[in-house]
Amino acid sequence: MTTSSTNPFLSPEQLVERLRRLHAGLAILGPSDLAGRHTGEHPSNFDAGVMAQPNSVDAVSALVRWCHKNEVRIVPQGGLTGLVGGNISRQGQVTLSTSRLNRILSIEPEEMTATVEAGVTLEALQHAAAEHGLTTGIDLGSRGTATIGGMVSTNAGGILAFRNGVMRHQVLGLEAVLPSGDVFSDLTRVVKVSAGPDMKQMFIGGEGAFGFVTKVVLKLEPQRPHRATALVGVSDARAALALVRQLRSLPAVTLEAAEMMWPRYIRDHARLKGLDLSWLEDDAAALLVEISAESVDAAMGMLEEQLAALWEPLTLRGGVVAHSLDQARRLWDIREDSGFYYAEIPEAASFDVSVPPLFLDTYVAELERRLKAIDLTYSAYVYGHIADGNLHLTLIKRGPLPEEELRAVEDAVYTGIRNAGGSFSAEHGVGLEKRYGYQTYTSSQKQALAKALKQALDPKGMFNPGKVPF
Amino acid sequence: MTTSSTNPFLSPEQLVERLRRLHAGLAILGPSDLAGRHTGEHPSNFDAGVMAQPNSVDAVSALVRWCHKNEVRIVPQGGLTGLVGGNISRQGQVTLSTSRLNRILSIEPEEMTATVEAGVTLEALQHAAAEHGLTTGIDLGSRGTATIGGMVSTNAGGILAFRNGVMRHQVLGLEAVLPSGDVFSDLTRVVKVSAGPDMKQMFIGGEGAFGFVTKVVLKLEPQRPHRATALVGVSDARAALALVRQLRSLPAVTLEAAEMMWPRYIRDHARLKGLDLSWLEDDAAALLVEISAESVDAAMGMLEEQLAALWEPLTLRGGVVAHSLDQARRLWDIREDSGFYYAEIPEAASFDVSVPPLFLDTYVAELERRLKAIDLTYSAYVYGHIADGNLHLTLIKRGPLPEEELRAVEDAVYTGIRNAGGSFSAEHGVGLEKRYGYQTYTSSQKQALAKALKQALDPKGMFNPGKVPF
Structure with missing residues (x-):
């Protein structure tokens, strides 16, 4: 009609x-x-x-x-x-x-806010903010290409979410063009607003369903350049979380990252990239931690002191503190170069789930069992942002899987997460590839509400067709 | 039909x-x-x-x-x-x-989360969390009666918002009953979720328009009991903000509160309550600051040292550091007993606005001019959460005002705030009393989107009739 x-x-x-x-x-x-x-x-x-x-x-x-x-x-x-x-x-x-749409429109150092067009990359904003001694409250490995608009639309998280929350917590205001072509403008740059339903929240994590984000006002935070980085062997997530808690409780220290890599990830990475990680016990997982303090020396001293004190109580399984920026960079590469495996297993099925931290060890053990129940050869690379429970998972098998098998693997990955208070999708969104997860592991009420909103704002389905909500 | x-x-x-x-x-x-x-x-x-x-x-x-x-x-x-x-x-x-609905369902100390029914008061949750060395990331003067459900529905802010954000940033999950009677359940307890449009955001700050909140999962944070409190005379918001920035930049110190009271508020409060604030210069505003550190002594020492160092650069106009909990309590009373004036001016018109911090001094000066342009006798009590720019304003006149005069006062209070990036309503919501502000100082696009959502979720207008969106 x-x-x-x-x-x-x-x-x-x-x-x-x-x-x-x-x-x-x-x-x-x-x-x-x-x-x-x-x-x-x-x-x-x-x-x-x-x-x-x-x-x-x-x-x-x-x-x-x-x-x-x-x-x-x-x-x-x-x-x-x-x-x-x-x-x-x-x-x-x-x-x-x-x-x-790639202009940085303003940076207000005293208010610690930035107003940018949606196409500005995270790294470009970080560079501009650095001139004022500031940085973004969110950071991710793909900072060089990921744009602020895309990060808003997927409610991106990254490595600082355990402390600063996700993109939703960093956005103060935004402007978007609605499916009708009308402009929604809410360029607020204050944090306290209780002025009726906050409709801009719909564009955050909305994956382009409701509007095309054109401008964003973001919080910034002070740079903390004086850092120390370590890679530590741990037996399980429980030990890693205990270390994280201890580092977060120190008054003169800020925890900047806590990235855990399960044993198989570490072992294969070392093998494929020719790294010598022999100091790490064979079956240990590795925890990459980075802290900041008043000076590099203070940070390094504090990190060494803490690791020494926790060595026995947490049964740490080897560890190294980086003594130069270059060493730190190489430790980070082990985590950020997470595509190392794609040469061997192209198009491998990969997942991104949020698991309440206390449930992590149980979840990873159960996941391995569930994968083996599908196929005895199945296993997964497991790594991620341990402090907030965000795991990245890759099935160690060349893809793509036949649809039926992929469904079985998805069920193995997603089972139990929602009941435990987690999410089948932590930070990458639903897109086309996680549609089954959304349909099966999201409550029908939530799906119905999202559809009702889509129907109200974009009844002809003009924006990002085929994507959520469907 | x-x-x-x-x-x-x-x-x-x-x-x-x-x-x-x-x-x-x-x-x-x-x-x-x-x-x-x-x-x-x-x-x-x-x-x-x-x-x-x-x-x-x-x-x-x-x-x-x-x-x-x-x-x-x-x-x-x-x-x-x-x-x-x-x-x-x-x-x-x-x-x-x-x-x-007043049960605290669980507290997970290791994950620093709590799951509560909506009728739990903020104070009850604070008491329960204290047993684990934790507290809420939000605090407000009305903690003894304000409920978590009400705080979600108004996206409450309070005194810690400059650091922890508002209620939206503290809510991990929630359950609500929709106008149909169906239950929307999203009891997530992780921070990273990008799993399709986050429909629970509609209930946060929704003022009951879309659902009745029954359960909430909230972040908690560590208690920091070792505190020092001071009341300091300042010439303007600019000086107060410089002091705030300095206190926030200290690595071993956490700023816990920064509450500013403009001169008229301080003077009349002292007079009506019989307080001796003679050490504060006559025309000075007062800034209440509280910090925490490793020990009470460290906090007190740090606060005294900082105030001494900033005394001349910021032209501070008098100051006192509390030397006991009782003294600190009395300083806090000056800020929290903000109803002191209602005996003299019952039903006075009051407002709650968010102003970008750098714009505060200009805004307050212009506001006084605009009020005097309506009536030469008009003036306002001005006080609030300086670090995030949230001002409380009360017209010093017995109310209620005739409608036409109230509109003129509202225009005087709200003019320019939106263009500056602030909001006509910071933390109390719209309700019935701020309907004019919402209609006049919110973009028509935002109002239209909110109405479309209401129409989709509650077409018969069964929930909180007459309130936003209308």
């Missing part, structure tokens, strides 16, 4: 031609422009064959209005570092990129 | 009779039971004449289903400490109280 003034089956070339006439602030790339570009984490991100690159909210609005009228669906794209296929597009659609 | 199996004009007594038959877990109070009760902060809170007190989510659900079917509107009530009339009820409605 909807009317459309254009043919809904426009070819990419036809779409390009029409979109180029819309607004001076819109750059439009067609199939030939996109052919040589890196598609980011998913090969189908550019399947639409058309990319709009607006340089202003007005340009976004003009594009969205036209698409709304002509029933051309829109797929938002940021840094394309997403791992769940949330930016996959299809022919007949338009991808809407934040690549030219 | 909706059908109703009962007369929508039931008297309170008739309603009581029917509701008493619904569920064993429902206590129902009628007009005679309510007659002697204190109505809380607003005399019309009990005008419905009927109060349902469920003791389980099942009982809530049974009541809400019956009310939905019979088109009886529901007004949620917690500790009744709200200052904006958000709990006002009318005859023909039912108030739904959390007073018997």
